[in-house]
Amino acid sequence: xxxxxxxxxxxxxxxxxxxxxxxxxxxxxxxxxxxxxxxxxxxxxxxxxxxxxxxxxxxxxxxxxxxxxxxxxxxxxxxxxxxxxxxxxxxxxxxxxxxxxxxxxxxxxxxxxxxxxxxxxxxxxxxxxxxxxxxxxxxxxxxxxxxxxxxxxxxxxxxxxxxxxxxxxxxxxxxxxxxxxxxxxxxxxxxxxxxxxxxxxxxxxxxxxxxxxxxxxxxxxxxxxxxxxxxxxxxxxxxxxxxxxxxxxxxxxxxxxxxxxxxxxxxxxxxxxxxxxxxxxxxxxxxxxxxxxxxxxxxxxxxxxxxxxxxxxxxxxx
Amino acid sequence: xxxxxxxxxxxxxxxxxxxxxxxxxxxxxxxxxxxxxxxxxxxxxxxxxxxxxxxxxxxxxxxxxxxxxxxxxxxxxxxxxxxxxxxxxxxxxxxxxxxxxxxxxxxxxxxxxxxxxxxxxxxxxxxxxxxxxxxxxxxxxxxxxxxxxxxxxxxxxxxxxxxxxxxxxxxxxxxxxxxxxxxxxxxxxxxxxxxxxxxxxxxxxxxxxxxxxxxxxxxxxxxxxxxxxxxxxxxxxxxxxxxxxxxxxxxxxxxxxxxxxxxxxxxxxxxxxxxxxxxxxxxxxxxxxxxxxxxxxxxxxxxxxxxxxxxxxxxxxxxxxxxxxxxxxxxxxxxxxxxxxxxxxxxxxxxxxxxxxxxxxxxxxxxxxxxxxxxxxxxxxxxxxxxxxxxxxxxxxxxxxxxxxxxxxxxxxxxxxxxxxxxxxxxxxxxxxxxxxxxxxxxxxxxxxxxxxxxxxxxxxxxxxxxxxxxxxxxxxxxxxxxxxxxxxxxxxxxxxxxxxxxxxxxxxxxxxxxxxxxxxxxxxxxxxxxxxxxxxxxxxxxxxxxxxxxxxxxxxxxxxxxxxxxxxxxxxxxxxxxxxxxxxxxxxxxxxxxxxxxxxxx
Numbered sequence: 062x063x064x065x066x067x068x069x070x071x072x073x074x075x076x077x078x079x080x081x082x083x084x085x086x087x088x089x090x091x092x093x094x095x096x097x098x099x100x101x102x103x104x105x106x107x108x109x110x111x112x113x114x115x116x117x118x119x120x121x122x123x124x125x126x127x128x129x130x131x132x133x134x135x136x137x138x139x140x141x142x143x144x145x146x147x148x149x150x151x152x153x154x155x156x157x158x159x160x161x162x163x164x165x166x167x168x169x170x171x172x173x174x175x176x177x178x179x180x181x182x183x184x185x186x187x188x189x190x191x192x193x194x195x196x197x198x199x200x201x202x203x204x205x206x207x208x209x210x211x212x213x214x215x216x217x218x219x220x221x222x223x224x225x226x227x228x229x230x231x232x233x234x235x236x237x238x239x240x241x242x243x244x245x246x247x248x249x250x251x252x253x254x255x256x257x258x259x260x261x262x263x264x265x266x267x268x269x270x271x272x273x274x275x276x277x278x279x280x281x282x283x284x285x286x287x288x289x290x291x292x293x294x295x296x297x298x299x300x301x302x303x304x305x306x307x308x309x310x311x312x313x314x315x316x317x318x319x320x321x322x323x324x325x326x327x328x329x330x331x332x333x334x335x336x337x338x339x340x341x342x343x344x345x346x347x348x349x350x351x352x353x354x355x356x357x358x359x360x361x362x363x364x365x366x367x368x369x370x371x372x373x374x375x376x377x378x379x
Numbered sequence: 380x381x382x383x384x385x386x387x388x389x390x391x392x393x394x395x396x397x398x399x400x401x402x403x404x405x406x407x408x409x410x411x412x413x414x415x416x417x418x419x420x421x422x423x424x425x426x427x428x429x430x431x432x433x434x435x436x437x438x439x440x441x442x443x444x445x446x447x448x449x450x451x452x453x454x455x456x457x458x459x460x461x462x463x464x465x466x467x468x469x470x471x472x473x474x475x476x477x478x479x480x481x482x483x484x485x486x487x488x489x490x491x492x493x494x495x496x497x498x499x500x501x502x503x504x505x506x507x508x509x510x511x512x513x514x515x516x517x518x519x520x521x522x523x524x525x526x527x528x529x530x531x532x533x534x535x536x537x538x539x540x541x542x543x544x545x546x547x548x549x550x551x552x553x554x555x556x557x558x559x560x561x562x563x564x565x566x567x568x569x570x571x572x573x574x575x576x577x578x579x580x581x582x583x584x585x586x587x588x589x590x591x592x593x594x595x596x597x598x599x600x601x602x603x604x605x606x607x608x609x610x611x612x613x614x615x616x617x618x619x620x621x622x623x624x625x626x627x628x629x630x631x632x633x634x635x636x637x638x639x640x641x642x643x644x645x646x647x648x649x650x651x652x653x654x655x656x657x658x659x660x661x662x663x664x665x666x667x668x669x670x671x672x673x674x675x676x677x678x679x680x681x682x683x684x685x686x687x688x689x690x691x692x693x694x695x696x697x698x699x700x701x702x703x704x705x706x707x708x709x710x711x712x713x714x715x716x717x718x719x720x721x722x723x724x725x726x727x728x729x730x731x732x733x734x735x736x737x738x739x740x741x742x743x744x745x746x747x748x749x750x751x752x753x754x755x756x757x758x759x760x761x762x763x764x765x766x767x768x769x770x771x772x773x774x775x776x777x778x779x780x781x782x783x784x785x786x787x788x789x790x791x792x793x794x795x796x797x798x799x800x801x802x803x804x805x806x807x808x809x810x811x812x813x814x815x816x817x818x819x820x821x822x823x824x825x826x827x828x829x830x831x832x833x834x835x836x837x838x839x840x841x842x843x844x845x846x847x848x849x850x851x852x853x854x855x856x857x858x859x860x861x862x863x864x865x866x867x868x869x870x871x872x873x874x875x876x877x878x879x880x881x882x883x884x885x886x887x888x889x890x891x892x893x894x895x896x897x898x899x900x901x902x903x904x905x906x907x908x909x910x911x912x913x914x915x916x917x918x919x920x921x922x923x924x925x926x927x928x929x930x931x932x933x934x935x936x937x938x939x940x941x942x943x944x945x946x947x948x949x950x951x952x953x954x955x956x957x958x959x960x961x962x963x964x965x966x967x968x969x970x971x972x973x974x975x976x977x978x979x980x981x982x
Contacts, residue, residue: 092827093834103548103866105839105891106873145462146619147600156619215657219664227661228456228652230621325652325661327460327620335460335620340830 065368073361080353081135081346085128088342095340096120098144118142118343131346140350141343145336150347153332158351160230161321161328164251165313167244169306171252172259176302179256180263181290184298187268195260203257207316211250211323218246228325247324251316255309259302266298273297307363311356447639451980452646453951455973456658456670460620460651463603465595466588467536467543473673473943476584476972478649481625482523483608485587486514486533487578488959489966492750493857495578496959499528499589499609503581509573509911514581516564517960520632522591523613530560535592539599546585552866553580575913579859611642611976623649633960633976643953643979659684662946669947671971676733676802678944691945691954691968696749696855698741699732699806700937701797702895704836704847706871708782709791714775716933719793719820719849720761721768722813729939731805738939743926744855744863746940751860751919756926761933769817776819791820796835797851799826806938807851836894843872843891852894854935857969860922861910867935868906868925871896879903897934943971953977 097105099114115121119130119141131141140150179195186192219227225246231239270276271294279289317330325331329348336344461475464482471479487495487503495503502515520528537558540546549555554572561567570577581587591607598605604617609632612625625647633641650667652658655677661667663684672678681690703710703719710716725740732738742760745752775781776788783791795811797803807824814820827835836852838845855863869890870876875898876889883900885907902925909921929935945954945968957965957977965974 092831094839097834097837097839098830099544101544101548102837102892103551103890105837106843106889147463147465147468147603160621212656215660215664219666220660223664226666227664228657228666229650229661232618232621323654323657325456325620325650325654325657327618327651331620331653338828338830 066365069361069364069368073357076357077350077354078132080357081132081350082128084346084349085131086124088345089124091340093340095144095342098340118144131343135350140347143336143344144341145339145344146341150343153344154329154347154351157327157329157332160232160326161314161317161330163233163240164244164247164317164320164326164328165310167248168251168313169255169310171248172256172309173306175252175256176259176263177295180260181267181295183260183264184267184271184294185286185290187264187271196264199257199260202253205253206319207250207254208319208323210253211247211320214246214250215324230324230326230328243326247320247326250323251313251320255313258305258309262302262305263298266301267294270294270298304363304366307359308356311352311359314352314355447635447637447643448979448982449643450645451643452648453644453669453947453975453978454648454650454667455975456650456652456661456667458651458655458658458672458674459653461623464606464614464617464623465543465599465602466584466590467540467546467595468585468599469603470545471584473970473972474651474671476970477671477975478623478625479584479588480610480972481612481647481649481975482606482610482614483584483588483590484520484610485583486516486581486589487587489582489857489969490959491964491966493966493969495582496963497961498959500581501960503578505575505577505913509575509577509913510570512568512570512577513561514566514568516566517632518564520609521630522594522609523607523628524591524594526591526593528589528609530562530564530566532592533566533589534558534560535596536590539592539595540586543585549580549586552862553577553586555580555586573911574861575910575918576859576861579862583858612644612647615646620651625649631976635977636958636962642976644975647975656680662688662948668951669945669973671943671945671973673941673943673971674733674802675729675737675939675942678737678942679733681944681946685946687949688946689949689951691947691973692737692942693944693967693969693971694739694746694748694940694942695857695969696745696751697857697941697970698744698746698854698937699851699939699941700741700854700935701849701851702836702847702935703849703933704845704896705898705934706844706896707848708784709775709793710848711782712775713932714771715791717761718768718771718775719814720933720936721764721771722817722820723761723810723936723938724763724813725938726763727809728806731809732802732938734939734942737942741937741940743929743937744860745922745926749857750915751922753919753923753926756923756930759927759930761930761936765813765817769819772817772819790818792823793820794823794825794848796825796827796832796847796849798829798832803851837891839891842874843889843893844896845894847894850894852935853941854937857966860918861906864922864925865906865910866890866892867894868897868899868902869893870903871898895934897932899928899932902928941970943969945971945973947978950980950982951978952981953979 096111096115099118100111104110119127134141138151143150143153146153183192183195215227218225225242230243233240276289276293279293314329317328318334321328321331322334333345333348455477457474457477459474461469461471461478463469464478466479466483484499486498486500488498490496499517499520500514501517504513505511516528516530522528541550554570554574555568556571557569559567568577589609594607595602606614611628611631613628615624615626617623627642627645631641635641652661655672655674658670659677659680662670678692703716705711729735729738729740739746742757743753772791779787795807797807804826811822811824814822836845836847836850870879870887871890871893873889876887879887879900887903905921905924909918912918947954954973955967957974959965
């Protein structure tokens with residue numbers, strides 16, 4: 062067991078190392094030199110100034126040397142200096158991660174809250190018209206890109222009914238009500254595709270569970286359908302969806318890029334997008350590594366949960 | 380029966396949602412749909428005459444009444460965030476300028492004729508050869524931290540500006556050598572070369588915006604989020620990419636004509652909303668009460684949604700278009716450049732950009748309402764005539780001396796490149812279709828993000844020649860013509876600068892931002908002469924010669940002048956018709972850069 066945990070942890074660090082290296086060298090492949098963003102265009106012929114700025118921003122030496130210096134700093138918690146802002150990358154991430162994390166978390170909560178009744182009801186009404194209608198609806202939810210849903214939500218709830226803000230973000234520390242109002246539309250837009258996935262998973266697992274003998278036995282005892290569904294069937298049908306939720310939470314951090322741009326929310330996703338456009342290499346690198354870390358850590362945690370609950374994995378057979 | 384009812388209800392609900400989304404907003408009981416600021420009603424005492432600012436668009440507005448209505452918050456949706464609020468370090472374009480001008484004052488403002496007039500300065504006087512400028516500061520002005528504005532502040536500012544990323548370029552371009560406090564309120568700017576247009580540099584960031592040098596020196600990085608200026612608003616909070624809040628500067632030095640202290644507003648909130656559609660949705664929904672845009676399509680859409688909004692449109696000198704890399708064959712031949720531009724259907728391109736009825740076709744660096752506009756240059760500009768253009772290109776193709784190294788008669792291969800904006804892509808396709816239809820040109824279209832697009836044209840890696848061919852670009856602004864023209868048409872590479880200096884016997888500066896690489900010693904002479912005189916007619920004649928030469932040699936080309944817009948709710952006035960401290964009518968809202976110190980709500 063202990064050996065397995067060590068192996069999993071080593072694998073996690075190896076993945077993070079690979080992600081950081083791939084991101085770093087891919088950014089290096091982009092056309093253009095980041096020094097053009099740092100030194101004013103009119104002064105690019107001042108070679109001394111260019112060399113000084115290259116040293117200041119870790120742009121001197123070969124790409125491998127640059128990566129080595131970045132990695133050394135990263136291990137100490139210093140992800141480098143941003144090019145377009147007078148801040149350290151870790152400071153920029155620190156300013157914004159709570160926004161994106163809250164958005165992703167609320168989105169997952171919305172997804173689960175919607176997916177549970179839909180999935181359960183679909184399974185309960187399996188094969189009937191209502192099940193087919195809901196399945197078609199879920200398919201639609203899965204197919205429509207989140208930004209399209211976002212635009213519709215803005216049109217309906219902001220422009221027409223004027224009950225929710227079209228854009229903007231209020232931090233929880235500034236105003237709870239302002240924060241709640243601001244998170245609703247982007248979180249719903251972000252949650253639709255996940256909701257469809259979760260609902261389909263719940264439905265499939267629930268259908269399988271409802272075939273079990275103990276369910277038939279409960280029915281024979283005269284228990285009500287709702288009691289059977291929620292007390293006996295839901296719990297064993299939730300394991301796979303819990304795994305997917307954990308994994309999706311990591312993926313959602315990356316998925317916020319478009320939604321944060323659309324709703325003008327200054328989170329990690331928007332910073333990532335802006336930094337790519339502005340060639341702010343170290344910010345892109347830092348945010349990518351943070352998102353990858355969350356993903357990998359969640360993945361590893363799921364592995365540990367499996368280790369804890371499944372003796373076959375502990376035995377090394379999987 | 381129950382199922383059918385449920386289905387019917389579901390259908391009705393879905394229909395209702397869709398109808399609500401598509402229908403007009405008719406619940407704005409207080410919407411009046413004006414395009415002009417309105418009077419205050421009963422308590423109004425005087426009405427100033429209307430002022431027309433833009434050209435072909437309806438922007439007739441009345442000057443604000445002099446009744447005082449203090450209070451209120453303007454939440455302004457901007458198309459981009461300011462990377463920082465340090466005038467010496469952070470480059471600042473239109474959206475950011477709205478923020479800068481809330482926190483900082485400038486030494487000089489521009490009036491309705493786009494000429495510098497005193498703001499924090501009362502006066503700026505040159506010596507005979509324009510190598511020294513003495514600027515006198517206004518008395519009794521204090522920074523937000525209580526420090527007094529003196530000549531020493533400006534001298535200390537220069538020490539910071541000299542090393543700034545943004546101001547370094549402006550110092551080089553203006554020829555500024557040193558700044559000295561020569562009195563309590565007297566500052567002397569000494570230049571390394573004559574510059575009769577030097578005051579134009581003091582009307583804008585990075586040299587003209589006045590910041591508190593002590594605070595800037597103490598924490599230069601922190602200043603990016605906590606600026607200290609003398610402006611009408613004091614920074615309250617800054618959450619980058621979310622919201623920056625400025626509160627009323629209770630000690631602001633400027634008062635209105637009746638002696639009421641400015642500003643009228645309690646707060647200015649700046650929200651960067653990069654998506655054009657959601658920015659418009661935000662003002663329509665009431666999430667914000669003012670927005671700015673530089674996109675023609677958004678101006679069109681805002682006009683369509685103008686219920687309850689006042690639209691401040693402006694059409695300035697800035698124009699879209701592009702350039703040829705004139706150091707690279709076949710663009711080193713004027714026949715090719717001119718021939719290709721004869722295939723540039725400006726009207727169709729403006730339409731593709733969403734600017735029909737909004738954006739005027741450009742023929743030069745000046746719009747028709749600019750004092751620098753030249754009718755002769757407009758008449759000389761290359762007409763849309765694809766057949767004549769193809770004939771010119773054919774002449775090049777049949778020339779045994781053609782510079783692109785291809786066989787006689789072989790068609791041109793050209794690359795047309797723009798950033799990947801949908802409207803720019805549509806415009807490129809219009810141009811590409813006409814060129815391809817000519818039968819003498821093979822066109823490849825490329826799109827790269829903005830940073831790559833600029834880097835390709837900059838060409839630091841190949842001696843500043845660049846790797847661009849036909850490259851989308853923007854030209855001109857409403858500042859003095861020398862600010863844009865001199866760097867663009869100075870020596871484009873260090874080698875050319877050295878050769879030209881030797882040949883002409885004068886120092887010809889190398890300009891890394893001479894993107895079209897067009898070097899014309901005679902034109903350089905006109906541009907140099909234009910900053911050695913302050914006689915407007917003489918300067919205008921020189922710039923007219925430059926525009927005529929550009930029409931003849933076509934290193935750059937144009938689509939349409941860029942219309943810009945600030946939209947506000949119609950209970951807000953004062954964005955237009957503001958005056959400078961000496962009572963001169965100001966420039967209004969050029970390039971969607973609003974001056975918010977006199978804005979107020981009419982209740």
